[in-house]
Amino acid sequence: MKNLFESRRALTKMKAIIITAIIIVACIAAVAAYFVTLPSTTSEKTTVTLCTWGDWMLTGLVKNGVKQPLLVEFENETGITVNFVFAAEDAIRTKIWLDVTSHTGAYDILGMDNYAVAQLAVGDFVEPLEPYVQNKPYAKYFQGFNDFYTSTLDANTYEGKLYALPTYTFGAGYTYRADLFAKYNVTVPTTFAELEAACAKLAAGFAADGLDIAPITMRGVKGEEPTIETTGITWAYGASWFNGNARTVNEINSTKAMPMFNSTEFVAGYEEYGKLGRNWGPAGLSDYSWYECAVDLAEGRTASFLGFSAMYWFVKSTTQLPLTNFKIALAPMGPVRRMDTFWTFSYFLNKDSQNKDAAWKVLQLIASKQGMTEMAKTNLINTLPLKSLMEGEDIKNWTKTPDDDMATIIESFNVSSILYAPMIPEYKDLCYMLGTAASQILAGENTAQGALSLVEEMAIKTMKDAGYYK
């Protein structure tokens, strides 16, 4: 009996040692796997992985997980296999940042908006593209920069170096229900004062007819979303983020330009935004992302949208209402300038990519006229960065865009530029603060002055912590 007990104890002891050893070996193996790359036993095909949100911007290459003829042809020609990692925007941003900061190089091509240019460039996470353009153009898909709208390339340039190719863009616009404007005899506004008058007239008409339609909608959800519009409105009111409209790290440091979020002009711009939203926006606007705005407009619960011009094509691609109901006008003029909301979606080359040459070839395909043509045909997208596409006749047929609306969209590109917003690594952080303030104002949680005073305080702290003003 004693021997049995002792042998059981010995067995338990052995189990404990074995389990501990397994845990230690597993940990060592995990660490080793990080540092050791085994030789590939697969075929000679190169694989390029693209990580992005908005798979609807790549329907020319892959649709519902199925590779399209353009991509299949490319893969056969080049021997490059292209893999896609799609997810929601938040998830993709996290994935990309984890990848670049840990230098794992899991993703060769990164799809991000142009706001990421400064952050990715300053951190030296992505490749400047000029050397690739000069040395290794893939002429079948890349015909140089002349066909791109200059503003779209400027938006992806930091300190004189181009870091990404844009494939989708928009300026500011006012998308509206032409049928409702005609019914209530409302003139399309060209200034903010006219916009207020138009909203008031529509509201009176809807009330008289017992219609539950909001005259206007804008983005108001907490976070960075509303900031494009609010920055555009404050720009129209003559404001800028930093003193003297300093926009880059060098400019801010050399002039010691402080954040000006509490300036008279900035507050006036936010007050205008708040006035439009609270008086004439739908209930719950402080929780509206671009998606809620689009659904409301497409389903007839809102008469107009003030913000990015791409809302026009998105609504027309999803609405059940007659397409002729929707028109687009240029964004209104403020006391100083026209409202602006310029933005691009772009693709970057990861500095840690193990297949940079192959990735560069894929990048050229993505930003090619062929790729964007498919985007226009399948998704009715009519806000693209290529002049030959935008100013041709075909896009109007593919996207069912009348001549006058197409002219307006092109004009919105011509009057837009990236100058309305700074290009600094702290942009996104400050954007988030400003967007949260916008949501507070719409929700009645704070006044424009109160909310922006807090934002300015936080912004100064952020800039000082980042090493500015030393």
Next chain:
Amino acid sequence: MFVKKDFLYILPAIAFLLVFAVYPTVFGINISLRRWILYYPQQGTPFVGLQNYIDIFLSSSFQLALQTTLKYVIISVGLTFVIGFAEAYLIDKVSFRGKEVVTTLLILPLTIVPVVVGFMWRFMYKEGFGLITAWFLPSLGIRVPTILGDPVLAFWGVLVADVWAQSPLVFLILTAGFTSLPKAPYEAAMLDGASSWQTLRSITLPLLQPVILIAVLLRTIDAFKVFDIIWIMTSGGPGTATTTLNVLGYETAFESYNMGKASALGIIVLYISLALTMVFVRVIGRKKK
């Protein structure tokens, strides 16, 4: 008596804790004492001591998030306890046909993933066509233009969703407690002619105290940790109306990319949870004695 060779038996547990609990915590504390901004890798991660903690405690956003979190925890725990207790009491005391089915239905919300709960309730609150805003409330004669777009109603809206999802946990714990109660005191009380209220107050509640404390402790820790439901439903908005400490931590890490401050926030939340746990454990320990 603990002898040296007995150490071998607990070695696997120690190894597991070291790798998956101690190391990440130590790493987090280390990062919280440094300045680490993801898009400035060239700045490295210089040691800044307690500066991150000082900045956090002095910031208005932290103070507001702390207020919101405390308010949320107190109300959420209170409501889930009352609802969970009432359900467990009724299930224990009342006999009716279909009791097992009702019990299963009561537990159902707990089986739903919090992200799905968030989406579900967000949809129900949707202006114009949500089940609650477009049908339920109007049927009671209540017209609410928006729930998630109003700072006060958004807080309560998120709270209701959380309480709905987490009450079953309290219900389960207390149901187990009820079934383990001895029958003798109740029989004696019945013989003495005690009313239901007297029985509840003088027998049930005292006997259930340890179980109640455990349920409240678990629920408090859960409520402190809540993130997914809030993020899905409101992203901490509108404005800052539903921004709790965890939401603020997420924003600091993944919007500001300030990992030092985000780690510091995480450590603060950890210590608050630890402090609460210690208080409860002491109270439970005293009750047992």
